[in-house]
Amino acid sequence: MIDLFRAAQQASRALAAVPAATTDALLRDLADALIAHTDFLISANAQDLARMPAADPRHDRLRLTPARLASMADDLRAVAALPSPLGAKLSEKTLPNGLLLSKVRVPLGVVGIIYEARPNVTIDSLALCLKTGNACLLKGGSDAAASNAALIEVAGPVLLRHGLPLAAATLLPPERAATEALLRAVGLVDVVIPRGSQGLINYVRENARVPVIETGAGVVHTYFDETGHLAQGAAIIANAKTRRVSVCNSLDCLLINESRLADLPALVAPLAAAQVQLFADAPALAALAGAYPPELLAPATDEHFGTEFLDYKLAIKTVTDLDAALDHIARYGSRHSEAIISENQAHIDTFLQSVDAAAVYANASTAFTDGGQFGLGAEIGISTQKLHARGPMGLEELTSYKWLVRGNGQVRGG
Amino acid sequence: MIDLFRAAQQASRALAAVPAATTDALLRDLADALIAHTDFLISANAQDLARMPAADPRHDRLRLTPARLASMADDLRAVAALPSPLGAKLSEKTLPNGLLLSKVRVPLGVVGIIYEARPNVTIDSLALCLKTGNACLLKGGSDAAASNAALIEVAGPVLLRHGLPLAAATLLPPERAATEALLRAVGLVDVVIPRGSQGLINYVRENARVPVIETGAGVVHTYFDETGHLAQGAAIIANAKTRRVSVCNSLDCLLINESRLADLPALVAPLAAAQVQLFADAPALAALAGAYPPELLAPATDEHFGTEFLDYKLAIKTVTDLDAALDHIARYGSRHSEAIISENQAHIDTFLQSVDAAAVYANASTAFTDGGQFGLGAEIGISTQKLHARGPMGLEELTSYKWLVRGNGQVRGG
Numbered sequence: 001m002i003d004l005f006r007a008a009q010q011a012s013r014a015l016a017a018v019p020a021a022t023t024d025a026l027l028r029d030l031a032d033a034l035i036a037h038t039d040f041l042i043s044a045n046a047q048d049l050a051r052m053p054a055a056d057p058r059h060d061r062l063r064l065t066p067a068r069l070a071s072m073a074d075d076l077r078a079v080a081a082l083p084s085p086l087g088a089k090l091s092e093k094t095l096p097n098g099l100l101l102s103k104v105r106v107p108l109g110v111v112g113i114i115y116e117a118r119p120n121v122t123i124d125s126l127a128l129c130l131k132t133g134n135a136c137l138l139k140g141g142s143d144a145a146a147s148n149a150a151l152i153e154v155a156g157p158v159l160l161r162h163g164l165p166l167a168a169a170t171l172l173p174p175e176r177a178a179t180e181a182l183l184r185a186v187g188l189v190d191v192v193i194p195r196g197s198q199g200l201i202n203y204v205r206e207n208a209r210v211p212v213i214e215t216g217a218g219v220v221h222t223y224f225d226e227t228g229h230l231a232q233g234a235a236i237i238a239n240a241k242t243r244r245v246s247v248c249n250s251l252d253c254l255l256i257n258e259s260r261l262a263d264l265p266a267l268v269a270p271l272a273a274a275q276v277q278l279f280a281d282a283p284a285l286a287a288l289a290g291a292y293p294p295e296l297l298a299p300a301t302d303e304h305f306g307t308e309f310l311d312y313k314l315a316i317k318t319v320t321d322l323d324a325a326l327d328h329i330a331r332y333g334s335r336h337s338e339a340i341i342s343e344n345q346a347h348i349d350t351f352l353q354s355v356d357a358a359a360v361y362a363n364a365s366t367a368f369t370d371g372g373q374f375g376l377g378a379e380i381g382i383s384t385q386k387l388h389a390r391g392p393m394g395l396e397e398l399t400s401y402k403w404l405v406r407g408n409g410q411v412r413g414g
Numbered sequence: 415m416i417d418l419f420r421a422a423q424q425a426s427r428a429l430a431a432v433p434a435a436t437t438d439a440l441l442r443d444l445a446d447a448l449i450a451h452t453d454f455l456i457s458a459n460a461q462d463l464a465r466m467p468a469a470d471p472r473h474d475r476l477r478l479t480p481a482r483l484a485s486m487a488d489d490l491r492a493v494a495a496l497p498s499p500l501g502a503k504l505s506e507k508t509l510p511n512g513l514l515l516s517k518v519r520v521p522l523g524v525v526g527i528i529y530e531a532r533p534n535v536t537i538d539s540l541a542l543c544l545k546t547g548n549a550c551l552l553k554g555g556s557d558a559a560a561s562n563a564a565l566i567e568v569a570g571p572v573l574l575r576h577g578l579p580l581a582a583a584t585l586l587p588p589e590r591a592a593t594e595a596l597l598r599a600v601g602l603v604d605v606v607i608p609r610g611s612q613g614l615i616n617y618v619r620e621n622a623r624v625p626v627i628e629t630g631a632g633v634v635h636t637y638f639d640e641t642g643h644l645a646q647g648a649a650i651i652a653n654a655k656t657r658r659v660s661v662c663n664s665l666d667c668l669l670i671n672e673s674r675l676a677d678l679p680a681l682v683a684p685l686a687a688a689q690v691q692l693f694a695d696a697p698a699l700a701a702l703a704g705a706y707p708p709e710l711l712a713p714a715t716d717e718h719f720g721t722e723f724l725d726y727k728l729a730i731k732t733v734t735d736l737d738a739a740l741d742h743i744a745r746y747g748s749r750h751s752e753a754i755i756s757e758n759q760a761h762i763d764t765f766l767q768s769v770d771a772a773a774v775y776a777n778a779s780t781a782f783t784d785g786g787q788f789g790l791g792a793e794i795g796i797s798t799q800k801l802h803a804r805g806p807m808g809l810e811e812l813t814s815y816k817w818l819v820r821g822n823g824q825v826r827g828g
Contacts, residue, residue, distance in 0.1 A: 013744060013768070013770070016767075016768070016770070017767065017768070093789065095787075095789070099778055099782065101788060101789075106770075108800050108801070109770065109800060186619065190799070190800050190801070191800070191801055205600065205623050206623060209619050209620060211625075211626075211799055211800075211801045212625075213801070229823065231823075232822070232823035235823065235825050236823065236824075236825055238825075239825035239826060240825075243825075243826055243828075330427060348820075352818050352820075353430075353431065354427070354430070354431065356427070356430070356520075356523065356816075357816065358816060358817060359816070359817040359818075359819060360816060360817070360818055360819070361819045361820075361821065362818075362819070362820045362821065363820070363821045363822050363823055363824075364513055364819055364820075364821030364822075364823070364824040364825075365824065365825040365826055367825070367826035368513065368819060368824070368826055369817075373509075373826070374515060374817065375507065375509070375515075385604070385625055386522050386523060386604050386605070386625075386814035387522070387604070387605055387625045387627070387801065387802045387814070388801045388802035390814055390815055390816060390817075391816070391817050400800035400801070400804055401804055402770075402771065402772060402773070402774060402804060402805070403772060403773040403774070403783075403788065403804075403805050404766050404773075404774055404776075405773060405774070405775045405776070405778055405782060406762075406766075406775075406776045406777070406778075407775065407776060407777045407778030408646070408777050408778075409643065409645075409646035409649065409650065409777055409778070410650075410777075410778040410779065410782070411649050411650055411652075411653035411654075411657075411778075411779045411781070412653060412657055412779055412781035412782055412787070414657075
């Protein structure tokens with residue numbers, strides 16, 4: 001395994017010098033190659049699908065179709081069309097002693113991506129890493145082993161045709177031993193990004209000796225303030241909860257100011273149509289009794305707060321004021337996306353200032369926390385940590401920098 | 415222990431809202447307090463010194479004197495005088511749907527610092543963390559326990575006087591159990607920065623479950639190219655090696671182009687006066703025979719390459735060309751500081767582009783890799799990783815950012 005990592009590091013040295021135009025041409029060619037090899041890819045994918053019970057909820061994510069391959073090809077072309085972040089001069093100055101000091105953007109080096117049964121992540125990660133001059137070590141789930149191998153088989157000749165080494169994008173064996181080795185490859189791997197379930201992220205955190213960017217888990221709140229606009233609030237809450245329940249920016253807990261309990265039935269009315277199950281604390285439960293389908297209404301217990309549901313479920317908590325809402329979010333939030341619905345500018349300002357999260361919203365749906373929506377062009381994940389990258393991670397977040405110092409004989413005194 | 419961490423997290427919420435002027439006044443008051451309590455601090459320090467054998471090389475670092483306290487006070491005033499990095503708008507745009515999206519600089523939150531027997535690091539870390547709105551958890555070495563406790567005792571009333579909670583700067587117990595708990599405080603600690611020996615850094619990497627910024631170790635090379643300027647080269651090499659041998663930017667290995675072996679005696683001549691011991695490969699040894707004090711000259715063995723000496727010792731390796739120098743650095747360097755001495759602009763450009771290190775130099779001494787020299791104003795360490803911060807870490811490197819999204823009812827389609 002260590003030989004694969006060394007080869008990736010060697011490849012990363014070559015990649016750092018590849019012109020952006022070459023990488024972009026490669027990505028466009030790879031898009032064409034995916035389309036040209038549709039039958040081959042779908043037949044490899046069929047082997048994976050055959051091994052997974054059709055009732056498995058991951059079955060749909062695992063499936064490749066001609067339309068999905070076309071969409072992956074479109075994504076490749078979109079990444080190719082983005083400006084390269086590399087080489088940008090982040091700062092430059094001449095020191096009093098004449099040294100010219102420049103801070104320039106460079107690749108991270110070798111990026112490891114650990115993901116589950118989603119073959120599209122193979123191509124997506126490869127594209128974002130190559131675009132940013134990084135070699136990638138791809139550790140896909142064993143459920144998608146045949147699909148991933150086929151995708152990399154298609155990518156190989158495209159890399160070689162553009163003068164890149166195969167080690168620029170390496171698919172690791174599907175066994176867990178590969179994950180363990182990757183997480184301990186100190187000095188060979190510059191960062192590992194896990195993309196997937198909380199279980200995967202916890203495993204990575206527990207075992208990594210190399211730097212990690214944690215992604216994903218979002219326990220998301222929206223606070224409806226004393227002065228919240230009812231119609232806007234109802235639309236925002238419905239959108240944040242039901243647009244896509246399986247994504248990390250979806251709403252998990254509504255905090256309602258106690259002075260607005262009378263408006264709670266109208267505020268959550270659109271959720272009934274989507275069969276959203278509510279777990280309400282006592283005051284909210286009383287306010288909703290008779291006004292929400294009883295089979296979808298239950299008392300909240302402790303475990304409903306701080307839970308990422310990823311489902312048609314929503315916790316509701318009554319709070320006395322803004323401070324209580326802030327305390328609840330500080331205690332139960334996962335620092336992902338948090339929102340306030342209010343017409344009180346001072347409250348909005350306090351909320352935006354005080355809440356410690358990657359994205360803090362006033363009067364908008366948390367569904368916007370997404371690299372594409374934020375204008376990053378592409379996204380490799382949503383960081384829930386504060387180091388290096390926070391929130392949606394695009395191309396710049398896959399880079400580092402170095403200091404270049406040009407002199408003519410300067411030495412340091414003292 | 416977990417209660418201390420929770421209190422720090424609570425304090426970090428308060429700190430994020432403290433005006434910069436308050437923090438700056440606090441730091442100036444703390445400077446005065448250190449001077450006012452000189453006798454108390456020196457007598458606490460005497461207890462620590464009494465427990466450490468005078469022959470211990472750490473004895474000098476542990477010692478506080480009136481002059482050193484005055485210098486610590488000066489450093490505090492200098493940090494107070496720096497502009498605050500907080501609140502800066504890193505980007506702002508209005509999306510087509512009317513959402514106003516701002517990316518603003520915020521504190522990291524809770525920063526853990528693990529260090530050894532240097533009491534000045536206690537005040538230094540406290541100052542840089544408070545200046546950047548971070549609560550700090552300070553884990554000093556047990557050798558400095560009394561000194562650190564006294565320093566924090568002096569700081570406490572100053573914090574309170576300016577309305578900050580004591581938990582804004584917490585000294586952890588000197589036992590190793592505190593380090594272990596700190597490294598595993600997932601969800602409570604945003605980053606841990608180890609400041610000290612390679613052994614400490616390895617221990618932190620092995621045990622941390624929270625994000626870490628690795629600092630310190632520098633295996634530093636300087637390559638003397640075919641066209642290198644002899645007088646400049648001799649001065650640069652002497653400065654990089656002997657200015658301060660105990661710091662991470664000091665030179666460990668001279669790479670010499672084989673075409674310049676005849677100049678090697680003149681190139682290293684200034685090192686003899688400083689009693690620098692040379693470990694030279696066969697061609698370099700032959701070139702130096704009779705031209706360098708024999709008692710300071712020995713053949714290089716494998717272990718001399720890739721070693722951070724932190725001593726009056728230097729490895730010398732002969733290389734056939736620039737590529738061989740680049741390969742040697744890629745294999746043995748620690749990505750800290752690397753230099754070329756050359757009059758060939760193409761070679762300089764290749765070197766600056768190819769070498770993967772925090773600071774890459776042309777015709778200057780690596781002794782400049784330092785936050786003060788790079789104009790960062792202050793420095794909490796030199797990162798040797800590529801994530802978040804690379805090279806000297808100043809105030810901005812102790813911050814994160816968040817996205818603020820201001821709307822008027824926007825929901826996401828599709």
